[in-house]
Amino acid sequence: MSRDLRKFLIINGIDRRDFLIRGSGIISAVLLAACDSRGPKAADKLLKYAERKNRVVERKLFRHTSMDVVRAGAYDAGNKLPSYFIAPTVPVWDETARGKWSLEVSGLVGNPVRLTLEDLQRLPQVSNRVNHYCVEGWTAVETWTGVPFSELAKFVRADPQARFVDFQSFDDDYHESWDIESAMHKQTVVAYGLDGKPLQPAHGAPARVYSPVKLGYKNTKYLTKIVFMPHMNGGYWSDQGYEWYGGV
Protein backbone atom coordinates (compact mmCIF):
# COMPACT_ATOMS: atom_id res chain seq x y z
CA MET A 1 0.00 0.00 0.00
CA SER A 2 1.38 3.42 -0.80
CA ARG A 3 2.42 5.60 2.08
CA ASP A 4 -0.19 8.26 1.29
CA LEU A 5 -2.98 5.76 1.22
CA ARG A 6 -1.75 4.26 4.48
CA LYS A 7 -1.67 7.71 6.09
CA PHE A 8 -5.18 8.38 4.84
CA LEU A 9 -6.40 5.14 6.31
CA ILE A 10 -4.75 5.82 9.64
CA ILE A 11 -6.09 9.38 9.86
CA ASN A 12 -9.56 8.21 9.08
CA GLY A 13 -9.38 5.39 11.53
CA ILE A 14 -9.83 2.73 8.89
CA ASP A 15 -7.62 -0.27 9.22
CA ARG A 16 -6.65 -2.48 6.36
CA ARG A 17 -9.32 -5.02 7.06
CA ASP A 18 -12.02 -2.33 7.08
CA PHE A 19 -10.64 -0.90 3.90
CA LEU A 20 -10.86 -4.23 2.13
CA ILE A 21 -14.31 -5.08 3.43
CA ARG A 22 -15.70 -1.64 2.63
CA GLY A 23 -13.93 -1.53 -0.71
CA SER A 24 -15.27 -4.86 -1.85
CA GLY A 25 -18.70 -3.88 -0.50
CA ILE A 26 -18.75 -0.72 -2.60
CA ILE A 27 -17.60 -2.56 -5.72
CA SER A 28 -20.23 -5.29 -5.25
CA ALA A 29 -22.95 -2.67 -4.69
CA VAL A 30 -22.05 -0.89 -7.92
CA LEU A 31 -22.02 -4.16 -9.84
CA LEU A 32 -25.32 -5.28 -8.35
CA ALA A 33 -26.95 -1.95 -9.14
CA ALA A 34 -25.94 -2.41 -12.76
CA CYS A 35 -27.43 -5.89 -12.95
CA ASP A 36 -30.26 -6.50 -15.37
CA SER A 37 -30.30 -2.78 -16.14
CA ARG A 38 -30.10 -1.09 -19.50
CA GLY A 39 -27.03 0.77 -18.34
CA PRO A 40 -26.64 4.52 -17.92
CA LYS A 41 -28.80 6.75 -20.12
CA ALA A 42 -25.73 8.79 -20.99
CA ALA A 43 -24.35 5.78 -22.82
CA ASP A 44 -27.20 5.79 -25.37
CA LYS A 45 -25.46 8.31 -27.60
CA LEU A 46 -22.26 6.29 -27.49
CA LEU A 47 -24.11 3.08 -28.33
CA LYS A 48 -25.85 4.80 -31.27
CA TYR A 49 -22.47 6.01 -32.45
CA ALA A 50 -21.04 2.50 -32.19
CA GLU A 51 -24.00 1.13 -34.15
CA ARG A 52 -23.40 3.63 -36.96
CA LYS A 53 -19.70 2.73 -37.05
CA ASN A 54 -20.47 -0.98 -36.96
CA ARG A 55 -22.79 -0.52 -39.92
CA VAL A 56 -19.90 0.95 -41.91
CA VAL A 57 -17.72 -2.03 -40.95
CA GLU A 58 -20.46 -4.52 -41.76
CA ARG A 59 -21.17 -3.01 -45.16
CA LYS A 60 -17.43 -3.12 -45.89
CA LEU A 61 -17.30 -6.78 -44.87
CA PHE A 62 -20.20 -7.63 -47.15
CA ARG A 63 -19.33 -9.69 -50.21
CA HIS A 64 -21.72 -10.79 -52.92
CA THR A 65 -19.60 -13.90 -53.25
CA SER A 66 -19.98 -14.95 -49.59
CA MET A 67 -22.63 -17.63 -49.52
CA ASP A 68 -24.43 -19.26 -46.69
CA VAL A 69 -23.66 -22.97 -46.65
CA VAL A 70 -25.63 -25.50 -44.62
CA ARG A 71 -23.40 -27.85 -42.60
CA ALA A 72 -23.26 -31.41 -43.81
CA GLY A 73 -25.61 -33.53 -41.75
CA ALA A 74 -27.81 -30.64 -40.58
CA TYR A 75 -31.49 -31.47 -40.38
CA ASP A 76 -34.31 -29.35 -41.77
CA ALA A 77 -36.31 -27.57 -39.12
CA GLY A 78 -39.56 -28.60 -40.79
CA ASN A 79 -42.50 -27.81 -38.55
CA LYS A 80 -40.07 -26.72 -35.80
CA LEU A 81 -39.56 -23.46 -37.69
CA PRO A 82 -41.15 -20.84 -35.41
CA SER A 83 -43.91 -18.70 -36.78
CA TYR A 84 -43.77 -15.00 -35.92
CA PHE A 85 -45.97 -12.07 -36.83
CA ILE A 86 -46.93 -8.88 -35.02
CA ALA A 87 -50.69 -8.92 -35.63
CA PRO A 88 -52.79 -10.57 -32.88
CA THR A 89 -53.68 -13.46 -35.19
CA VAL A 90 -52.02 -15.09 -38.18
CA PRO A 91 -52.27 -12.53 -40.98
CA VAL A 92 -54.21 -14.03 -43.88
CA TRP A 93 -54.89 -12.16 -47.10
CA ASP A 94 -58.68 -11.95 -47.36
CA GLU A 95 -59.47 -12.03 -51.09
CA THR A 96 -63.18 -11.31 -50.61
CA ALA A 97 -62.45 -8.07 -48.78
CA ARG A 98 -59.21 -6.94 -50.42
CA GLY A 99 -59.36 -8.49 -53.85
CA LYS A 100 -56.65 -10.62 -55.37
CA TRP A 101 -53.25 -10.34 -53.68
CA SER A 102 -50.53 -8.67 -55.65
CA LEU A 103 -47.06 -7.39 -54.98
CA GLU A 104 -46.30 -3.81 -55.89
CA VAL A 105 -42.72 -3.13 -56.93
CA SER A 106 -42.13 0.57 -57.25
CA GLY A 107 -40.00 3.55 -56.28
CA LEU A 108 -36.84 4.34 -58.22
CA VAL A 109 -37.54 1.88 -61.04
CA GLY A 110 -38.02 2.23 -64.77
CA ASN A 111 -40.88 -0.26 -64.88
CA PRO A 112 -43.06 -0.18 -61.78
CA VAL A 113 -45.25 -3.29 -61.64
CA ARG A 114 -47.97 -5.09 -59.73
CA LEU A 115 -47.31 -8.81 -59.73
CA THR A 116 -49.81 -11.50 -58.89
CA LEU A 117 -48.54 -14.73 -57.39
CA GLU A 118 -48.73 -16.30 -60.85
CA ASP A 119 -46.66 -13.45 -62.28
CA LEU A 120 -44.05 -14.01 -59.60
CA GLN A 121 -43.94 -17.72 -60.33
CA ARG A 122 -43.33 -17.04 -64.00
CA LEU A 123 -40.14 -15.13 -63.18
CA PRO A 124 -36.87 -17.12 -62.87
CA GLN A 125 -37.15 -19.48 -59.92
CA VAL A 126 -34.58 -20.78 -57.45
CA SER A 127 -34.65 -22.99 -54.39
CA ASN A 128 -32.08 -22.30 -51.70
CA ARG A 129 -31.48 -24.63 -48.78
CA VAL A 130 -30.05 -22.18 -46.29
CA ASN A 131 -29.82 -21.25 -42.63
CA HIS A 132 -32.21 -18.90 -40.94
CA TYR A 133 -30.37 -16.74 -38.42
CA CYS A 134 -32.61 -15.34 -35.73
CA VAL A 135 -31.57 -12.32 -33.68
CA GLU A 136 -32.33 -14.46 -30.62
CA GLY A 137 -29.50 -16.81 -31.49
CA TRP A 138 -31.22 -19.85 -32.95
CA THR A 139 -30.84 -21.13 -36.47
CA ALA A 140 -33.06 -23.28 -38.64
CA VAL A 141 -32.37 -24.95 -41.96
CA GLU A 142 -35.10 -24.63 -44.58
CA THR A 143 -35.47 -24.63 -48.36
CA TRP A 144 -36.92 -21.41 -49.74
CA THR A 145 -38.29 -21.23 -53.27
CA GLY A 146 -38.90 -17.98 -55.09
CA VAL A 147 -37.62 -15.40 -57.48
CA PRO A 148 -34.13 -14.05 -56.82
CA PHE A 149 -34.41 -10.42 -55.80
CA SER A 150 -31.76 -9.49 -58.37
CA GLU A 151 -33.99 -10.90 -61.14
CA LEU A 152 -36.89 -8.85 -59.85
CA ALA A 153 -34.68 -5.74 -59.80
CA LYS A 154 -33.67 -6.43 -63.39
CA PHE A 155 -37.31 -6.96 -64.35
CA VAL A 156 -38.41 -3.59 -62.98
CA ARG A 157 -35.21 -1.85 -64.20
CA ALA A 158 -34.11 -0.59 -60.79
CA ASP A 159 -32.37 2.78 -60.88
CA PRO A 160 -28.69 2.68 -59.80
CA GLN A 161 -29.54 5.56 -57.46
CA ALA A 162 -31.74 3.27 -55.41
CA ARG A 163 -29.37 2.46 -52.56
CA PHE A 164 -32.05 1.03 -50.27
CA VAL A 165 -35.12 -1.14 -50.51
CA ASP A 166 -38.16 -1.15 -48.27
CA PHE A 167 -40.10 -4.39 -47.81
CA GLN A 168 -43.66 -3.68 -46.66
CA SER A 169 -46.34 -6.07 -45.48
CA PHE A 170 -49.97 -6.51 -44.53
CA ASP A 171 -48.95 -7.79 -41.07
CA ASP A 172 -50.15 -4.54 -39.51
CA ASP A 173 -47.55 -1.91 -40.37
CA TYR A 174 -44.58 -4.28 -40.41
CA HIS A 175 -41.81 -3.32 -42.79
CA GLU A 176 -38.02 -3.34 -42.85
CA SER A 177 -35.71 -1.43 -45.15
CA TRP A 178 -32.43 -2.88 -46.43
CA ASP A 179 -29.25 -1.74 -48.05
CA ILE A 180 -29.34 -2.58 -51.76
CA GLU A 181 -26.22 -4.82 -51.60
CA SER A 182 -27.84 -7.28 -49.22
CA ALA A 183 -31.02 -7.30 -51.28
CA MET A 184 -29.04 -8.02 -54.48
CA HIS A 185 -27.14 -10.91 -52.86
CA LYS A 186 -27.58 -14.14 -54.81
CA GLN A 187 -29.36 -15.89 -51.94
CA THR A 188 -31.97 -13.18 -51.39
CA VAL A 189 -35.30 -14.32 -52.78
CA VAL A 190 -38.89 -13.21 -52.82
CA ALA A 191 -40.08 -16.58 -51.60
CA TYR A 192 -43.45 -18.22 -52.22
CA GLY A 193 -42.44 -21.77 -51.39
CA LEU A 194 -41.05 -23.45 -48.29
CA ASP A 195 -39.69 -26.99 -48.23
CA GLY A 196 -41.18 -27.75 -51.64
CA LYS A 197 -44.69 -26.64 -50.69
CA PRO A 198 -46.50 -23.34 -51.21
CA LEU A 199 -45.71 -20.88 -48.45
CA GLN A 200 -48.27 -21.10 -45.63
CA PRO A 201 -49.77 -18.13 -43.75
CA ALA A 202 -47.75 -19.10 -40.65
CA HIS A 203 -44.54 -18.27 -42.52
CA GLY A 204 -45.58 -15.25 -44.56
CA ALA A 205 -47.88 -16.34 -47.40
CA PRO A 206 -48.44 -15.44 -50.16
CA ALA A 207 -44.85 -14.18 -50.45
CA ARG A 208 -42.06 -12.93 -48.25
CA VAL A 209 -38.48 -11.82 -48.62
CA TYR A 210 -35.98 -14.41 -47.50
CA SER A 211 -32.20 -14.17 -47.21
CA PRO A 212 -29.58 -15.80 -45.03
CA VAL A 213 -27.54 -12.58 -45.17
CA LYS A 214 -30.01 -10.82 -42.88
CA LEU A 215 -31.31 -11.67 -39.43
CA GLY A 216 -34.84 -13.06 -39.35
CA TYR A 217 -36.53 -9.82 -38.39
CA LYS A 218 -35.25 -8.06 -41.52
CA ASN A 219 -36.99 -10.68 -43.71
CA THR A 220 -40.45 -9.14 -44.05
CA LYS A 221 -43.27 -11.67 -44.41
CA TYR A 222 -46.74 -11.12 -45.93
CA LEU A 223 -45.28 -8.83 -48.58
CA THR A 224 -47.40 -6.21 -50.28
CA LYS A 225 -44.87 -3.73 -51.53
CA ILE A 226 -41.19 -3.49 -52.45
CA VAL A 227 -39.99 0.08 -52.81
CA PHE A 228 -36.59 1.08 -54.22
CA MET A 229 -35.37 4.17 -52.39
CA PRO A 230 -32.49 6.63 -52.37
CA HIS A 231 -32.50 6.63 -48.55
CA MET A 232 -33.17 4.18 -45.77
CA ASN A 233 -36.54 3.91 -44.16
CA GLY A 234 -36.06 2.26 -40.76
CA GLY A 235 -38.28 -0.69 -39.99
CA TYR A 236 -40.64 -2.19 -37.47
CA TRP A 237 -37.96 -3.65 -35.19
CA SER A 238 -35.21 -1.22 -36.19
CA ASP A 239 -37.41 1.66 -35.01
CA GLN A 240 -37.81 -0.08 -31.65
CA GLY A 241 -34.09 -0.18 -31.10
CA TYR A 242 -32.78 -3.30 -32.82
CA GLU A 243 -29.93 -2.68 -35.26
CA TRP A 244 -31.15 -1.41 -38.59
CA TYR A 245 -28.47 -3.33 -40.52
CA GLY A 246 -29.07 -6.74 -38.93
CA GLY A 247 -26.63 -8.37 -41.33
CA VAL A 248 -25.22 -11.85 -41.00
Added chain:
Amino acid sequence: MTSPHPPAKVKSRKRHHWIVRVTHWVNFVAIVIMVGSGLRIFNAYPAFARKGEMFCCYPFEHKPIPAWLTFGGWLGGARHWHFAMMWVLVVNGLIYLTFIYLHGDWRDLVPRKGDIRDSWQMVKFYTFRRKDHPHQGKHNALQKGAYFALPIAGALAVLTGIAIWKPVQLSWLTALFGGYVWARYWHFIAMLVIVILSVIHVFMVFAVDPYSITSMITGNYDPALSPEARNARPFYHLLPPRRPAAPVPVAPPPTEST
Protein backbone atom coordinates in the same frame (compact mmCIF):
# COMPACT_ATOMS: atom_id res chain seq x y z
CA MET B 1 33.93 5.01 0.88
CA THR B 2 30.44 3.90 1.60
CA SER B 3 27.74 6.30 2.53
CA PRO B 4 27.44 6.87 6.25
CA HIS B 5 23.69 7.04 5.90
CA PRO B 6 22.22 3.75 4.79
CA PRO B 7 18.73 3.99 3.31
CA ALA B 8 16.17 4.26 6.07
CA LYS B 9 13.81 1.73 4.58
CA VAL B 10 13.34 -0.47 1.58
CA LYS B 11 11.84 1.57 -1.24
CA SER B 12 8.76 0.12 -2.86
CA ARG B 13 9.41 -0.88 -6.42
CA LYS B 14 7.49 -0.25 -9.62
CA ARG B 15 5.62 -3.46 -10.33
CA HIS B 16 3.31 -2.61 -13.22
CA HIS B 17 3.89 -0.21 -16.08
CA TRP B 18 1.06 2.33 -16.49
CA ILE B 19 -0.01 0.72 -19.76
CA VAL B 20 -0.52 -2.58 -17.94
CA ARG B 21 -2.48 -0.84 -15.18
CA VAL B 22 -4.73 1.09 -17.55
CA THR B 23 -5.40 -1.89 -19.81
CA HIS B 24 -6.09 -4.03 -16.74
CA TRP B 25 -8.92 -1.80 -15.52
CA VAL B 26 -10.32 -1.13 -18.97
CA ASN B 27 -10.33 -4.88 -19.43
CA PHE B 28 -12.18 -5.32 -16.14
CA VAL B 29 -14.98 -2.99 -17.26
CA ALA B 30 -15.06 -4.46 -20.77
CA ILE B 31 -15.25 -8.06 -19.54
CA VAL B 32 -17.98 -7.34 -16.99
CA ILE B 33 -20.10 -5.64 -19.66
CA MET B 34 -19.33 -8.22 -22.34
CA VAL B 35 -20.24 -11.11 -20.04
CA GLY B 36 -23.38 -9.43 -18.70
CA SER B 37 -24.69 -8.35 -22.09
CA GLY B 38 -23.65 -11.68 -23.62
CA LEU B 39 -25.69 -13.57 -21.06
CA ARG B 40 -28.66 -11.28 -21.75
CA ILE B 41 -28.35 -12.07 -25.47
CA PHE B 42 -28.03 -15.77 -24.65
CA ASN B 43 -31.23 -15.60 -22.59
CA ALA B 44 -33.24 -14.69 -25.70
CA TYR B 45 -32.70 -18.33 -26.72
CA PRO B 46 -30.77 -20.11 -23.96
CA ALA B 47 -30.06 -23.23 -25.97
CA PHE B 48 -27.62 -24.32 -28.65
CA ALA B 49 -29.59 -26.79 -30.75
CA ARG B 50 -30.58 -25.93 -34.28
CA LYS B 51 -34.39 -25.92 -34.62
CA GLY B 52 -35.50 -29.50 -35.14
CA GLU B 53 -32.31 -30.95 -33.62
CA MET B 54 -30.84 -31.83 -30.24
CA PHE B 55 -27.58 -30.59 -28.78
CA CYS B 56 -25.30 -33.06 -27.09
CA CYS B 57 -23.20 -30.98 -24.81
CA TYR B 58 -25.09 -28.45 -22.76
CA PRO B 59 -27.08 -29.77 -19.79
CA PHE B 60 -29.11 -26.59 -19.26
CA GLU B 61 -30.78 -26.22 -22.67
CA HIS B 62 -33.68 -23.72 -22.48
CA LYS B 63 -32.92 -22.75 -18.89
CA PRO B 64 -32.24 -19.01 -18.82
CA ILE B 65 -29.34 -17.47 -16.92
CA PRO B 66 -30.54 -15.65 -13.75
CA ALA B 67 -31.46 -12.10 -14.72
CA TRP B 68 -29.26 -10.56 -12.03
CA LEU B 69 -26.21 -11.89 -13.86
CA THR B 70 -27.23 -10.12 -17.06
CA PHE B 71 -26.79 -6.61 -18.35
CA GLY B 72 -28.48 -4.57 -21.04
CA GLY B 73 -32.12 -4.93 -19.97
CA TRP B 74 -33.43 -6.39 -23.23
CA LEU B 75 -32.12 -8.25 -26.26
CA GLY B 76 -31.67 -5.19 -28.49
CA GLY B 77 -30.04 -3.16 -25.75
CA ALA B 78 -27.70 -5.97 -24.75
CA ARG B 79 -26.68 -6.40 -28.40
CA HIS B 80 -25.83 -2.70 -28.66
CA TRP B 81 -23.66 -2.94 -25.55
CA HIS B 82 -22.04 -6.14 -26.78
CA PHE B 83 -21.22 -4.79 -30.25
CA ALA B 84 -19.92 -1.50 -28.87
CA MET B 85 -17.84 -2.95 -26.06
CA MET B 86 -16.30 -5.61 -28.29
CA TRP B 87 -14.15 -2.90 -29.89
CA VAL B 88 -12.95 -1.72 -26.50
CA LEU B 89 -12.11 -5.29 -25.54
CA VAL B 90 -10.25 -6.02 -28.76
CA VAL B 91 -8.33 -2.74 -29.00
CA ASN B 92 -7.46 -2.85 -25.31
CA GLY B 93 -6.32 -6.47 -25.59
CA LEU B 94 -4.14 -5.68 -28.59
CA ILE B 95 -2.54 -2.72 -26.79
CA TYR B 96 -1.79 -4.96 -23.80
CA LEU B 97 -0.36 -7.81 -25.86
CA THR B 98 1.73 -5.50 -28.02
CA PHE B 99 3.06 -3.78 -24.93
CA ILE B 100 4.05 -6.91 -23.04
CA TYR B 101 5.69 -8.21 -26.21
CA LEU B 102 7.75 -5.05 -26.79
CA HIS B 103 8.47 -4.39 -23.13
CA GLY B 104 9.47 -7.96 -22.33
CA ASP B 105 6.84 -8.52 -19.64
CA TRP B 106 5.72 -11.63 -21.52
CA ARG B 107 8.73 -13.36 -20.00
CA ASP B 108 6.97 -13.33 -16.62
CA LEU B 109 3.96 -15.08 -18.11
CA VAL B 110 4.99 -17.71 -20.64
CA PRO B 111 5.01 -21.26 -19.34
CA ARG B 112 8.40 -22.79 -18.67
CA LYS B 113 9.76 -26.18 -17.81
CA GLY B 114 9.03 -26.84 -14.15
CA ASP B 115 5.87 -24.73 -14.01
CA ILE B 116 3.69 -27.77 -13.46
CA ARG B 117 5.90 -28.92 -10.59
CA ASP B 118 5.87 -25.40 -9.14
CA SER B 119 2.09 -25.22 -9.49
CA TRP B 120 1.81 -28.44 -7.55
CA GLN B 121 4.03 -26.99 -4.83
CA MET B 122 1.71 -23.95 -4.62
CA VAL B 123 -1.28 -26.24 -4.27
CA LYS B 124 0.54 -28.10 -1.51
CA PHE B 125 1.34 -24.83 0.21
CA TYR B 126 -2.25 -23.58 0.03
CA THR B 127 -3.55 -26.87 1.37
CA PHE B 128 -1.13 -26.81 4.34
CA ARG B 129 0.90 -29.73 3.07
CA ARG B 130 3.93 -27.52 2.68
CA LYS B 131 5.12 -25.05 5.30
CA ASP B 132 6.93 -22.37 3.39
CA HIS B 133 5.76 -20.41 0.36
CA PRO B 134 7.55 -21.71 -2.76
CA HIS B 135 10.08 -19.30 -4.17
CA GLN B 136 8.69 -17.33 -7.09
CA GLY B 137 9.44 -14.60 -9.59
CA LYS B 138 6.94 -11.82 -10.27
CA HIS B 139 4.08 -14.32 -10.08
CA ASN B 140 3.70 -17.73 -8.58
CA ALA B 141 3.29 -20.68 -10.93
CA LEU B 142 -0.51 -20.82 -10.59
CA GLN B 143 -0.83 -17.12 -11.34
CA LYS B 144 1.43 -17.47 -14.35
CA GLY B 145 -0.79 -20.20 -15.69
CA ALA B 146 -3.92 -18.11 -15.21
CA TYR B 147 -2.46 -14.91 -16.71
CA PHE B 148 -1.15 -16.86 -19.67
CA ALA B 149 -4.45 -18.65 -20.25
CA LEU B 150 -6.62 -15.52 -20.02
CA PRO B 151 -5.45 -13.84 -23.24
CA ILE B 152 -5.83 -17.17 -25.03
CA ALA B 153 -9.40 -17.57 -23.78
CA GLY B 154 -9.95 -13.92 -24.70
CA ALA B 155 -8.71 -14.47 -28.24
CA LEU B 156 -10.93 -17.53 -28.52
CA ALA B 157 -13.90 -15.51 -27.27
CA VAL B 158 -13.23 -12.78 -29.83
CA LEU B 159 -12.74 -15.17 -32.75
CA THR B 160 -15.80 -17.29 -31.94
CA GLY B 161 -17.70 -14.06 -31.38
CA ILE B 162 -16.81 -12.81 -34.87
CA ALA B 163 -17.74 -16.25 -36.21
CA ILE B 164 -21.30 -16.01 -34.86
CA TRP B 165 -21.60 -12.33 -35.70
CA LYS B 166 -20.86 -12.95 -39.40
CA PRO B 167 -21.52 -16.64 -40.11
CA VAL B 168 -22.25 -15.90 -43.78
CA GLN B 169 -19.81 -13.13 -44.63
CA LEU B 170 -16.98 -14.85 -42.72
CA SER B 171 -18.23 -18.39 -43.17
CA TRP B 172 -14.65 -19.75 -43.35
CA LEU B 173 -14.12 -18.63 -39.77
CA THR B 174 -17.42 -20.08 -38.63
CA ALA B 175 -16.57 -23.34 -40.39
CA LEU B 176 -13.25 -23.41 -38.54
CA PHE B 177 -15.16 -23.68 -35.28
CA GLY B 178 -17.51 -26.35 -36.62
CA GLY B 179 -20.31 -24.15 -37.91
CA TYR B 180 -22.60 -21.63 -36.26
CA VAL B 181 -24.04 -23.91 -33.57
CA TRP B 182 -20.62 -25.02 -32.37
CA ALA B 183 -19.05 -21.59 -32.73
CA ARG B 184 -21.80 -20.27 -30.46
CA TYR B 185 -21.03 -23.05 -28.02
CA TRP B 186 -17.28 -22.34 -28.05
CA HIS B 187 -18.08 -18.67 -27.55
CA PHE B 188 -20.01 -19.64 -24.43
CA ILE B 189 -17.22 -21.94 -23.20
CA ALA B 190 -14.57 -19.24 -23.75
CA MET B 191 -16.74 -16.88 -21.68
CA LEU B 192 -17.00 -19.51 -18.94
CA VAL B 193 -13.23 -19.98 -18.85
CA ILE B 194 -12.71 -16.21 -18.62
CA VAL B 195 -15.31 -15.91 -15.85
CA ILE B 196 -13.90 -18.82 -13.84
CA LEU B 197 -10.32 -17.56 -14.10
CA SER B 198 -11.41 -14.02 -13.24
CA VAL B 199 -13.43 -15.07 -10.22
CA ILE B 200 -10.50 -17.08 -8.87
CA HIS B 201 -8.19 -14.14 -9.62
CA VAL B 202 -10.35 -11.64 -7.72
CA PHE B 203 -10.80 -14.06 -4.83
CA MET B 204 -7.08 -14.66 -4.53
CA VAL B 205 -6.30 -10.95 -4.74
CA PHE B 206 -8.49 -10.27 -1.72
CA ALA B 207 -7.58 -13.46 0.08
CA VAL B 208 -3.83 -13.63 -0.48
CA ASP B 209 -2.36 -10.44 -1.88
CA PRO B 210 -4.54 -7.36 -1.30
CA TYR B 211 -1.41 -5.21 -1.70
CA SER B 212 -1.54 -6.05 -5.38
CA ILE B 213 -4.68 -3.91 -5.67
CA THR B 214 -2.63 -0.83 -4.82
CA SER B 215 0.13 -1.97 -7.11
CA MET B 216 -2.37 -2.32 -9.97
CA ILE B 217 -3.49 1.28 -9.29
CA THR B 218 -0.29 3.14 -8.40
CA GLY B 219 2.20 0.66 -9.78
CA ASN B 220 4.15 0.54 -6.52
CA TYR B 221 4.74 -2.64 -4.60
CA ASP B 222 6.62 -3.32 -1.43
CA PRO B 223 8.48 -6.61 -1.86
CA ALA B 224 8.48 -7.02 1.92
CA LEU B 225 4.69 -7.47 1.69
CA SER B 226 4.69 -10.02 -1.12
CA PRO B 227 2.83 -13.26 -0.43
CA GLU B 228 6.16 -15.05 -0.48
CA ALA B 229 7.62 -12.70 2.14
CA ARG B 230 4.50 -12.97 4.28
CA ASN B 231 4.16 -16.71 3.69
CA ALA B 232 0.52 -15.89 2.89
CA ARG B 233 -2.17 -18.47 2.48
CA PRO B 234 -5.74 -17.36 1.69
CA PHE B 235 -7.12 -14.98 4.34
CA TYR B 236 -3.97 -15.03 6.51
CA HIS B 237 -3.86 -11.24 6.58
CA LEU B 238 -7.43 -11.09 7.88
CA LEU B 239 -6.77 -13.36 10.83
CA PRO B 240 -6.08 -11.52 14.07
CA PRO B 241 -2.36 -11.03 14.61
CA ARG B 242 -0.82 -13.49 17.01
CA ARG B 243 -0.53 -11.91 20.47
CA PRO B 244 1.81 -13.07 23.17
CA ALA B 245 0.00 -15.55 25.34
CA ALA B 246 -2.13 -13.78 27.91
CA PRO B 247 -0.75 -14.03 31.44
CA VAL B 248 -2.41 -16.76 33.39
CA PRO B 249 -4.42 -15.27 36.24
CA VAL B 250 -2.74 -15.94 39.52
CA ALA B 251 -5.85 -17.01 41.25
CA PRO B 252 -9.25 -17.82 39.85
CA PRO B 253 -11.79 -15.11 40.63
CA PRO B 254 -13.79 -15.96 43.68
CA THR B 255 -17.06 -17.58 42.86
CA GLU B 256 -20.08 -17.40 44.97
CA SER B 257 -21.58 -20.65 45.92
CA THR B 258 -24.97 -21.22 47.31
